[in-house]
Amino acid sequence: MSNSKLVLVTGGAGYIGSHTVISLVNAGYKPVILDNYSNSDPQVIAGIQDILQQPVTHYQGDCRDWDLVNSIFSKHEFEGVIHFAASKAVGESVEQPLAYYGNNLDSLMMLLKAMNQFNVPKLVFSSSCTVYGQPDQLPVTENTDRKPAASPYGNTKKICEDIIIDVVKSNTGLKAVALRYFNPIGAHPSAKIGELPLGTPSNLIPFVTQTAAGIRKVLTVFGDDYNTPDGTCIRDYIHVMDLSDAHVRSLSYLDEQQANSYYDFFNLGTGKGTSVMEVIKTFEEVAGVSLNYQVGPRRSGDIEQIFASVDKAKEVLHWETTKTMEQALGDTWKWQQIISKTS
Numbered sequence: 001m002s003n004s005k006l007v008l009v010t011g012g013a014g015y016i017g018s019h020t021v022i023s024l025v026n027a028g029y030k031p032v033i034l035d036n037y038s039n040s041d042p043q044v045i046a047g048i049q050d051i052l053q054q055p056v057t058h059y060q061g062d063c064r065d066w067d068l069v070n071s072i073f074s075k076h077e078f079e080g081v082i083h084f085a086a087s088k089a090v091g092e093s094v095e096q097p098l099a100y101y102g103n104n105l106d107s108l109m110m111l112l113k114a115m116n117q118f119n120v121p122k123l124v125f126s127s128s129c130t131v132y133g134q135p136d137q138l139p140v141t142e143n144t145d146r147k148p149a150a151s152p153y154g155n156t157k158k159i160c161e162d163i164i165i166d167v168v169k170s171n172t173g174l175k176a177v178a179l180r181y182f183n184p185i186g187a188h189p190s191a192k193i194g195e196l197p198l199g200t201p202s203n204l205i206p207f208v209t210q211t212a213a214g215i216r217k218v219l220t221v222f223g224d225d226y227n228t229p230d231g232t233c234i235r236d237y238i239h240v241m242d243l244s245d246a247h248v249r250s251l252s253y254l255d256e257q258q259a260n261s262y263y264d265f266f267n268l269g270t271g272k273g274t275s276v277m278e279v280i281k282t283f284e285e286v287a288g289v290s291l292n293y294q295v296g297p298r299r300s301g302d303i304e305q306i307f308a309s310v311d312k313a314k315e316v317l318h319w320e321t322t323k324t325m326e327q328a329l330g331d332t333w334k335w336q337q338i339i340s341k342t343s
């Protein structure tokens with residue numbers, strides 16, 4: 001088995017990928033980024049290199065471009081692939097389902113083909129808690145059934161998990177984990193990289209920080225009549241650096257598996273649910289600002305509450321979060337202030 005420490009990071013210029021590149025280098029890996037910058041800025045590479053104080057190998061291109069993928073695998077002897085590259089906007093996926101199925105499924109299949117051809121054994125795949133829909137019981141364990149997907153985006157994550165399972169069953173030497181992220185937030189503490197949403201953000205935290213920075217006039221809380229203690233929706237928000245570390249840990253976890261082919265999947269969250277109002281209050285305390293918000297109607301398609309059981313990740317993966325909501329919101333706020341100044 002290859003033990004090159006070289007890892008292909010698809011989507012490595014994106015939000016979670018860029019932070020994971022930092023964690024990989026800090027753990028002694030040599031990441032190689034492949035990104036088409038369809039949802040990221042090439043300047044992110046400069047931010048990564050600035051944090052690391054060393055160059056990082058990076059290719060601009062599409063995971064679906066076989067000639068490019070083939071040439072990258074020919075050039076580098078990878079021991080694994082961390083596959084972040086995907087289209088991820090839920091609403092857009094409803095409007096453009098074929099673009100979403102095309103990108104998310106074809107990218108994965110192209111990589112699996114290359115991994116098979118070049119005997120690259122390990123795959124870490126970005127899945128999502130969206131595969132659970134609105135679960136019947138909380139917290140959500142990995143034994144919780146997946147529900148029919150509420151959007152084409154969600155369906156791509158389910159189908160990708162199933163494709164990986166089928167390839168593992170074919171016993172051709174693939175060892176894979178699917179990581180079901182809950183709600184990633186935060187930024188690198190240096191504030192040199194962070195989330196860069198294009199246009200008006202649909203996610204809560206970038207909307208909060210952009211409102212505080214004066215870019216948006218008012219934050220709308222989507223409903224306060226849910227069956228939760230303060231009436232607002234509950235999610236499990238996880239610091240992106242904790243999430244990044246789980247990818248590094250997943251690579252060594254796969255090394256520990258003796259089987260020729262192997263599949264496992266984990267929830268990645270904090271295990272704690274936080275309401276929209278709690279997020280707002282914590283942000284106001286951390287940032288020392290008063291946020292302009294109003295309560296509006298529910299957002300269609302929103303689920304009332306979801307948070308992870310993280311027991312399996314703790315017991316099997318030996319990973320757990322170390323950062324607090326305060327740290328995550330503080331790091332995001334620091335990052336927002338930097339990008340507000342430069343844009």
Ligand code: NAD
Pocket residue numbers: 010011012013014015016017034035036037038039040061062063064083084085086087088103107126127128129181182183184
């Ligand atoms: P992101 O959009 O910031 O990063 C994805 C990166 O992949 C971008 O830099 C984009 O340019 C690139 N990319 C997309 N298609 C590509 C292709 N065909 N070839 C090469 N590069 C391509 O997203 P993110 O938030 O970092 O998410 C990373 C992964 O995690 C995605 O698979 C996403 O679906 C999944 N995920 C994200 C969240 C979240 O809230 N951010 C939650 C659950 C799962």
Ligand code: UD1
Pocket residue numbers: 090091128129130183184202203204205207219220221222223233234235276299301302303
């Ligand atoms: C959304 C996606 C999910 C994806 C996740 C991370 C949907 C239905 N789900 O989840 O598939 O994995 O993002 O990218 O789009 N909120 C407000 N005001 C706002 C924005 C959000 O009140 O301006 C509330 C929402 O109602 C929700 C919470 O904040 O209760 C979190 O929202 P968001 O950040 O969009 O994440 P999810 O809805 O959990």
